[in-house]
Amino acid sequence: MKNDLNKTKGQFAIELKELSKKNKEFERNLQVANQQLKLSQQKLSATEKQLRTVSIELLTSDKRFHKYFEQNLIGMTITSVNKEWIEINDAICEMLGYSKEELEKMTWVELTYADDLDADISQFNKMLAHEIEAYTVEKRFIHKDGHIVYTAVSMNAYYNSKFAYLFKQLTRSDFSMLEAVV
Known part of the structure; x- marks a missing residue:
């Protein structure tokens, strides 16, 4: 034991x-x-x-x-990659003659003067393909009452993890003297 x-x-x-x-x-x-x-x-x-x-x-x-x-000093919008208006300031509405609600149901393509559309879309597509970061073009829009609005448009793209959104500035150019000559 x-x-x-x-x-x-x-x-x-x-x-x-x-x-x-x-x-x-x-x-x-x-x-x-x-x-x-x-x-x-x-x-x-x-x-x-x-x-x-x-x-x-x-x-x-x-x-x-x-x-x-x-501030509405110049027309400014945020648009989608599908060319839809996402945000619109009052200066754009005044410039184009449409309310925000009306513009939100349209694309900027619908309001672009036909002869200016190809050049704008070409630059737009280059930006979406990351070939360029931004672009500026002189282009015409069709006002709600039918007259032409001459503008200089600057477009910049911003991307996040989900999608791209585009910031567009429109400044009205005074080409009224040229318009009278043409």
């Missing part, structure tokens, strides 16, 4: 030593995991701070853009 007790005591000592060894290994792994967690938390905190900064900058930029957009 004493022999069995010594055997059990010896096995217990071996198991205790083994458990102690595993415990130390577990503690080392836990320390490494804690250090990695701290580093990850620091990176996350830095990323979160950057995201907040970028969000504030984006919001400020967006507000500034919309203020400029709504």
